[in-house]
Amino acid sequence: MVEDAPGRTGLARRAYAFLLRPEASVIVVSVALVVYFEIANQNFLTNANVRTVSQFVAAPVIIACGEIMLLICREIDLSVGQVFALAPFIMENVNDIDVPVPLAILAALAVSALIGLAIGLITIKLGIPSFITTLGMLFLITGLTLTISRGYPANAPGGPILTGFMGAWGYSEIVWALVIVALMHLVLRHTRWGLHTIAIGGNIVASAEAGIAINRIKIANFVLTSTLGGFTGLLEAFRVGSIDPLAGGSNIMFLGVASGVIGGTAIAGGAGTIVGGLVGGIMLGVMQDGFTLQGINAFTFDIIIGGAILIAMVANIHLARLRGAGPR
């Protein structure tokens, strides 16, 4: 941070700078929410409920990891929630023709990746905004999933060990999420892929001048997001034990994008962190679970969540201005 808060000691200034980071403010709000829910409802910090919160948190956080990469390079994927629903049916159908489940999982991930590749190629080669490409994909994939499933749910395949590993054990989904967060943090901060993603979003002309392969990086991020979407769908299918053609959808996509933006990813691109997506997802999960425990009416619940997301985003942009790094 270059900007100094005048008249403070070094330690206080550092604390001030830390608090201006988007992740920090979200952590503070999350802790406050946990305290509030624990006081209001003695069951919040029990083992069973922490497990439930972790399950609320895991899926949006994994999806956020992809969307954050896309948002940073000024793209978005609206159809990731539909890939989430499609992937388990691909797995189930491939398994039905006597392919072992692990291979069927790989097949589902391959199809997810291909969808991301198609989105990327259409967006880049035909010059269509990804908002539009993925809006079209959203409907297309929904239809595909309903056709394949004939509109009926199915049972998730696989023996107990694989099923537990892939999501049925209470904490396996959040462990997967944390591993993916760690890997994607490494990618964003410590590889050329991540650095160039930030460069493209920050200044596409300068990136082209420097010789960065803009199209390849963007397409890679589309493939990544779709693959993570499909993977999250598989985890949820194994956790729940059944496959629902209407699972995921725009709801999970929105929670993923919101996690990222609440955690400080700039919608205008050029800035964002994976850790921010994790803390954003935790805040949303804590709210979702806490208000459910409070027994709030489902309609009121959406009003509260929507309002909270708006407030968090406004606070985020305002803090970015205070830091002198945001829109002026």
Added chain:
Amino acid sequence: MSEAPRGMVEAIRAENIVKSFGHVVALNGVSMQVARGETLGILGDNGAGKSTLIKILTGYHQPDAGQVYVDGKPVQLASVDDARALGIECVYQDLALVNGLSIYHNMFLKRELLWGGPLKLLDHRAMRRRAAAALEEIGVAIPSVDVEVGQLSGGQRQAIAVARAVFSNARILLLDEPLAAMGAREARLIIDLIDRLRARGDIAIVMIAHNYAQTLEICDRVILVQHGEVTFESHAATTSAEELLDIVRREYRAARSG
């Protein structure tokens, strides 16, 4: 045409460059040359052909006729990469840097240092150290190479952009309006930097500018481009801004009566 000063080695030369876009003749037989350790100023109004000339020297446009020489050898600059491979680099004031990235990331953009073997992780520490050393070597003072470029002033950003070009082995530097929209203190930063680069003796600098007095102060030689032709060329020390203004005024009068 005035020759490069005695004892200096010619870096780049353009001879009788012609370039048209449709019916518009942007350059009608322009010649110029600059030596290592020399700074050439290109003056002229908007639309006079300065930018077209620079874009031909950076390989962005190809001339219809004429020849470019680098180190005395004829070259074909078919692309920006061709020019870059010959050590020609153009620094644009606002297009060159990524605001959201640190100074050292910008200095190493697309030329990152890596470690970790097959993992190919970014070697932040080495990049930080080498960027700081490179900036210190050419006398660009900044608090820390960790600072985001977006937090710097216009003059500091321009200095970083120039430093990056030199750092990436550019030896023929083309500066497009390096002092535009800068206060006196900011401009001083860049003028001092240009002076230091000239003193090294291995870099040729060509700068496009609007401000006659400032350009005469910075450069060794100036040329004036008007409607696609070089109409005046002289050593800066023996030229006054009034002299240049007179030539431009005459053109305006001719345009009005014509």
